[in-house]
Amino acid sequence: MLEVRNLHACINGKEILKGVDLTIKDGEIHALMGTNGAGKSTLSNVIVGHPSYEVTAGSITFNGQNLLEMKPEERAHAGIFLSFQQPVEIPGVSMVNFMRAAVNARHKALGEEQMKSTDFLKLMREKRKFVEIDNKLINRSVNEGFSGGEKKRNEIFQMAMLEPKFCILDETDSGLDVDALRIVAEGFNKLRTKETSAMVITHYQRLLDYIRPDVVHVLLDGRIVKTGGAELAQEIENRGFDWIKEEVTE
Amino acid sequence: MNGGKQYIDLYRESREIIMQHSASLMNAVRDEAFGCFERIGFPSRKVERYKYTDVEKAFAPDYGLNLTRIDIPVNPQDVFKCDVPNLSTQLFFMENDAFYKGNQRSVLSEDGVIITSLKKAADKYSDIVGKYYSKLADVTSDSITALNTAFAQDGLFVYVPRNVQLKRPVQIVNILRSGVDMMVNRRVLIVLEEGADATFLFCDHAMDNVHFLTTQVIEVFVADNAHADIYELEETHTKCKRFSNLYIKTGGYCTVSHNNITLFNGLTRNTTDVILDGEYSELTLNGCVVADKKQYVDNNTLIDHRKPNCTSNELYKYVVDESAVGAFAGRILVQKDAQHTVSQETNANLCVTKEARVYTQPMLEIYADDVKCAHGSTIGLLDESALFYMQQRGISAEEARMLLKFAFVGQVIEQVKLEPLRDRLQRLVEKRFRGELNKCIGCAICK
């Protein structure tokens, strides 16, 4: 599904990613862990095409397509979804209009017919249930005045609406209370098909208890320095990153 | 004396013809107004209230005037098919400066409401018109008002008697029509007696692809306890220049709102002066500007709090794209006696390109000590992170920009009280941002 090769990326002339290699196959869940500032969000942003980042070397292919040549919206149409670490507030743009624009754009890109208004609203109602998001939130402007947890829930709601093939969850667990974490994680699991892949960025084991990773990577200082199975996450939870840093310097 | 020579010459040459084709009440103030214009001429850029707009330049080209009032042989109803959904208005057409002859019942005699040609009213209802005409629009201080008063021959007159509530909004469709470049001087007088209640919607359109220069003076008298909502919507084309001066004076316990929307234009200068001359009145002044290409919009407002316990709220929002220029200056004057005034003035602007220009100048001038007043202005760019967020969800950059611009002015449109009009405006503004409203294609609000 996704292949990242020797990826180097800068922001404001500062190199953040220093040669990332990553392969995620259909249906696989990869966890990405690492210290604050290691470059996890940077990698997510580069994959979805954030204009502030400059890719200086390497490649990203997504189902055979060269992602780096595609606009952010084209990447979205190809099936990539990022649940943002910090979702943006958009005052004045209602959730309904926002979602309608997103769903319509996707239909158009895929050469499908536009959805009827009633069908669209029905879809909204259905998907709302997956993440048990309050109707009141849906009737407001996008993320405006939402609490931290509500914003995260809203990200997964949007994911449910757009049915992506590849999801990046950038610290979707942070800010969620214990119950919300379960609801959101279970919602995500229900939404997954056999083919859906994901890159789950988190600092904690508790999310991975719900969303079981097939592979766990550790990103430190712009490079993936260690890769293992689900047990690696547990080990990081217990021991932190110092032992990995030591391994790297050896 | 700044320019204006051709208008001075024209007045001298045509004074008799102008008067012949107008009403004596209007003629009575003409020479005085002309004298003022002759003295002050067009305002230079040094005149505070006109510092952003080059008036002289706008008036320099040669325009024709229809001083002998030749009829324009067109039925506006053939051109306009008005069906604003659910907004059943009382519809009246103005052709250039004239009250269209084919308008339905121009006098709604049942409850004494009068909606008719100003020229006719000046003769027929001379007691009312004489009491109000040119009493608010000060010819000594504003050249446009002076010029308009000197040249205006006709226009619109509306009278709503005591305690009469107009159930349906009065919609005035101003149509500019001409085969040659044309100057139009339109005059409007609205009188609301005590406890009257009315909603007005003015739509400005230009049907012909020539240059139009319009001056307009609107005087609105709102007596105690009366209620007026006034909407103005300009949707003309890039060859249109509009100079519109609106004067409102309220009594006590009035609620007055004015919403001035410039959707499509060439050069527009709107002056809005409101005097709150009674206690416990509430004023809302809103405006919304969408400009691109080389369009120019200058809104200049003055709210004069003369009496205690009044409230005024002002919100003007501009979206200025491409090489367009927007200007806003709003002065709030709280006089010595106007204790317990509450006033809030906001001007917010969205500058979409580097070439677009916005000038903003909110002003508070307070001579009373117990008041709550605030003002602020902002000039911003489109929120890049919001744009990217939307693109990540598959929304094209172009559509995302449209949604953000729409959201920005949405705040003003939301305050439109008539729901069908609000819905209609929302669709119009959206169309405007989508570039589907490139010139006046007829009254889009009516079609």
Ligand SMILES: Nc1ncnc2c1ncn2[C@@H]1O[C@H](COP(=O)(O)OP(=O)(O)OP(=O)(O)O)[C@@H](O)[C@H]1O
């Ligand atoms: N605009 C910028 N200019 C300069 N440096 C930046 C900019 N944006 C991010 N960085 C830096 O890039 C580095 C990587 O940031 P990134 O957000 O990718 O880290 P992260 O791994 O997601 O961390 P966290 O776990 O705290 O979310 C950080 O050191 C950050 O300060």
Ligand SMILES: [Mg+2]
């Ligand atoms: Mg991060």
